[in-house]
Amino acid sequence: MYVYEHKLRVRYAETDQMGYVYYGNYAAYYEVARTEMLRVTGISYKELEEMGVMMPVVEMQTKYHTPAKYDELITIRITIKEHPSVRIKFEYELFDEAGKLLNTGMTQLVFVDMLKNRPCKPPQIFVDKLQSYYLK
Amino acid sequence: MYVYEHKLRVRYAETDQMGYVYYGNYAAYYEVARTEMLRVTGISYKELEEMGVMMPVVEMQTKYHTPAKYDELITIRITIKEHPSVRIKFEYELFDEAGKLLNTGMTQLVFVDMLKNRPCKPPQIFVDKLQSYYLK
Amino acid sequence: MYVYEHKLRVRYAETDQMGYVYYGNYAAYYEVARTEMLRVTGISYKELEEMGVMMPVVEMQTKYHTPAKYDELITIRITIKEHPSVRIKFEYELFDEAGKLLNTGMTQLVFVDMLKNRPCKPPQIFVDKLQSYYLK
Amino acid sequence: MYVYEHKLRVRYAETDQMGYVYYGNYAAYYEVARTEMLRVTGISYKELEEMGVMMPVVEMQTKYHTPAKYDELITIRITIKEHPSVRIKFEYELFDEAGKLLNTGMTQLVFVDMLKNRPCKPPQIFVDKLQSYYLK
Numbered sequence: 042m043y044v045y046e047h048k049l050r051v052r053y054a055e056t057d058q059m060g061y062v063y064y065g066n067y068a069a070y071y072e073v074a075r076t077e078m079l080r081v082t083g084i085s086y087k088e089l090e091e092m093g094v095m096m097p098v099v100e101m102q103t104k105y106h107t108p109a110k111y112d113e114l115i116t117i118r119i120t121i122k123e124h125p126s127v128r129i130k131f132e133y134e135l136f137d138e139a140g141k142l143l144n145t146g147m148t149q150l151v152f153v154d155m156l157k158n159r160p161c162k163p164p165q166i167f168v169d170k171l172q173s174y175y176l177k
Numbered sequence: 178m179y180v181y182e183h184k185l186r187v188r189y190a191e192t193d194q195m196g197y198v199y200y201g202n203y204a205a206y207y208e209v210a211r212t213e214m215l216r217v218t219g220i221s222y223k224e225l226e227e228m229g230v231m232m233p234v235v236e237m238q239t240k241y242h243t244p245a246k247y248d249e250l251i252t253i254r255i256t257i258k259e260h261p262s263v264r265i266k267f268e269y270e271l272f273d274e275a276g277k278l279l280n281t282g283m284t285q286l287v288f289v290d291m292l293k294n295r296p297c298k299p300p301q302i303f304v305d306k307l308q309s310y311y312l313k
Numbered sequence: 314m315y316v317y318e319h320k321l322r323v324r325y326a327e328t329d330q331m332g333y334v335y336y337g338n339y340a341a342y343y344e345v346a347r348t349e350m351l352r353v354t355g356i357s358y359k360e361l362e363e364m365g366v367m368m369p370v371v372e373m374q375t376k377y378h379t380p381a382k383y384d385e386l387i388t389i390r391i392t393i394k395e396h397p398s399v400r401i402k403f404e405y406e407l408f409d410e411a412g413k414l415l416n417t418g419m420t421q422l423v424f425v426d427m428l429k430n431r432p433c434k435p436p437q438i439f440v441d442k443l444q445s446y447y448l449k
Numbered sequence: 450m451y452v453y454e455h456k457l458r459v460r461y462a463e464t465d466q467m468g469y470v471y472y473g474n475y476a477a478y479y480e481v482a483r484t485e486m487l488r489v490t491g492i493s494y495k496e497l498e499e500m501g502v503m504m505p506v507v508e509m510q511t512k513y514h515t516p517a518k519y520d521e522l523i524t525i526r527i528t529i530k531e532h533p534s535v536r537i538k539f540e541y542e543l544f545d546e547a548g549k550l551l552n553t554g555m556t557q558l559v560f561v562d563m564l565k566n567r568p569c570k571p572p573q574i575f576v577d578k579l580q581s582y583y584l585k
Binding site for chain 3 (some may be wrong): 453467469471472473474475476477480505506507509510511512513516558
């Protein structure tokens with residue numbers, strides 16, 4: 042099971058008039074964490090797209106436990122529990138600096154051959170790169 | 178069962194480099210539809226906040242069936258199936274102009290007394306307003 | 314001189330914890346007004362891109378006179394004062410429902426041939442369509 | 450003259466279908482750089498608000514020289530050239546990893562006493578903190 046942690050700081054732009062992070066902005070936080078996780082495996086999402094494979098999100102689930110606030114440094118723990126097939130599932134847990142759980146979520150993404158505009162298997166190099174992380 | 182439809186047009190700002198609406202932007206679409214639905218009942222969300230009650234989202238689920246694209250005129254069908262208690266659940270179906278299903282989702286919101294910063298029952302006037310819609 | 318007005322309602326997503334519209338969101342308001350103005354001329358921005366011409370923004374200036382707030386219905390008055398060349402300049406004035414000036418701005422956009430990735434003259438049909446508006 | 454540099458990576462959420470960073474998103478980049486610059490002086494923007502002073506933006510100017518792209522690591526150079534009075538002016542230069550100029554901008558912000566909802570002088574501690582940076 043591959044676990045990765047990424048930290049980011051809440052921007053003023055991401056708050057709303059409740060004084061909390063707007064509920065729609067967590068999706069971008071998830072995306073940033075995915076991007077950084079993939080970079081660490083050795084093949085970035087940008088490189089995947091350059092290889093002709095994109096990964097649109099087909100499902101998202103989110104629970105908002107405690108509102109995140111402006112300027113907080115948030116830790117996003119991201120986990121891949123199952124081997125990817127045509128789809129890959131990421132799970133997220135967000136914590137504030139005191140370790141309090143803010144948010145949990147999951148996204149299902151599908152690998153899409155950009156030329157054919159059809160779902161496809163992940164590139165072998167991607168599977169290989171990720172494999173080494175599962176073995177750890 | 179109360180059903181309401183709202184139309185909105187996809188902004189360039191909401192697309193990403195896939196040429197689709199970014200997956201994080203549907204949450205704002207849901208919010209716009211909720212806002213307009215509440216306005217029609219006779220008590221707007223803005224008025225609710227002025228009465229000291231806010232409604233943060235505590236859960237969201239989304240399925241992305243077909244990507245929405247720039248400049249499309251999208252219909253958001255929004256449904257309340259259960260009577261609200263401390264929580265209220267909205268369900269969403271998004272369609273393009275040809276009637277094709279783009280996206281389905283649901284959000285759970287909680288009524289919060291802003292002074293006490295604690296969950297509360299919805300204001301009676303809100304329940305009454307909504308009640309008349311259930312009876313239709 | 315071509316003047317067009319478009320109305321839009323401030324979304325919760327667009328507010329920040331000051332209780333105002335976040336200063337970065339006016340750019341999207343300008344874009345929506347441009348899009349609707351072009352649609353009225355008879356050739357939409359989407360059609361322009363389909364013809365192989367895109368219009369990136371090369372300059373923006375904004376003055377924030379009075380903060381716009383959640384749920385306000387804002388009128389965006391958009392003006393083209395000069396005939397477009399390789400560039401086109403739009404000017405904006407935003408008003409609240411009472412007619413109070415909220416914001417003024419301008420954007421310079423450049424016509425870009427998407428195939429050559431180089432600045433180009435606007436398509437003749439676009440110039441023609443716009444011309445008829447100047448004559449009014 | 451106080452100069453500070455902050456790096457941030459372009460998010461997928463920030464791109465649009467041109468494949469560039471959406472022109473409205475630079476305002477948030479400026480804000481992040483301001484926030485980090487203020488933090489380094491020893492008094493963060495969050496602390497300023499907790500002291501009852503907020504800093505809404507009253508003017509912004511931006512020039513888009515070269516489009517920023519997904520996943521690029523951008524350097525934001527931020528400069529304060531004049532001593533703040535009731536207003537403070539920040540200037541920005543954005544560069545890609547090769548040192549190419551992407552964007553230049555400036556923002557004027559005003560200090561506002563949140564209780565009185567009126568412009569005010571910056572808190573003395575803020576002026577003092579900033580002063581030490583000018584002397585370097």
